Amino acid sequence: MNMNVGLVVLCLQLLVIKINSSVVKNGLPEGYRKYRDLGFYKIHTTSVNWNVARQTCENENAYLVVINSQEELELIGYMMQSQNIEEVHAGFNDLVTEGEFYTTYGQPLSSTYIQWNDGEPNNLNGDENCGNVKLRDNKPGLNDLACGQTRSFVCELK
Incomplete structure (x- = not known):
């Protein structure tokens, strides 16, 4: 029963995000x-x-942001700070x-701009397989985290 409830919640989240992003x-x-x-960016809080x-980004004909330069990393950091978001x-x-x-x-991520936070990636607890941008001392850097953790996100139009 718990798994079914979780699936319903997930479907509702996707539906709300899809409706909100379709305008x-x-x-x-x-x-x-x-x-x-x-480029064109949107921060989802x-x-x-x-x-x-x-999936939400794909529904908007976009993709989860991929950092290609120091300038882009700083922009994403600025967007995060403006919304008081750490990751x-x-x-x-x-x-x-x-x-x-x-x-x-x-x-390959190695073909883009890579600026890991100190000590990252660390695959903490053996299950950090997804990427994020994390502010440390108000400076943005790349980080790995468990895919099931919930965070805000940034989409970039294709």
């Missing part, structure tokens, strides 16, 4: 803003697990092979 203004899904020449965050899900994982991180669109 389009000026050709963009609701809530997306252009930041300099970096609802805390969900990594897979729900990934957001990001678009990378090592679900296939431990320690080999790939973006949600299949590129």
Whole structure:
């Protein structure tokens, strides 16, 4: 029974996020803003697990943010601070092979900009397979965390 309740809650979360994200203004899904020449981003303040965050971004024709430069990392940090959020899900994982991180669109993470927080990735408790951006001393860096942990997240339009 508990598993069924959890599944219903998950489905309702996806439905609410899908409904909220389906409104389009000026050709963009609701809530997306252009930041300099970096792209179009939206911060979701609802805390969900990594897979729900990934699916929500896909429903918006976007992907969980993948950091490609120091400037982009700083932008995501700024967005987080403006919402008083310490961590957001990001678009990378090592679900296939431990320690080999790939973006949600299949590129090795090593082909992007990588700025891990000190001591990361650490695969704490042997189950940290999903990626996020975490503020430490108000500085953003990459972190690994358990995929089932709920966090806010940032989507970037494709």
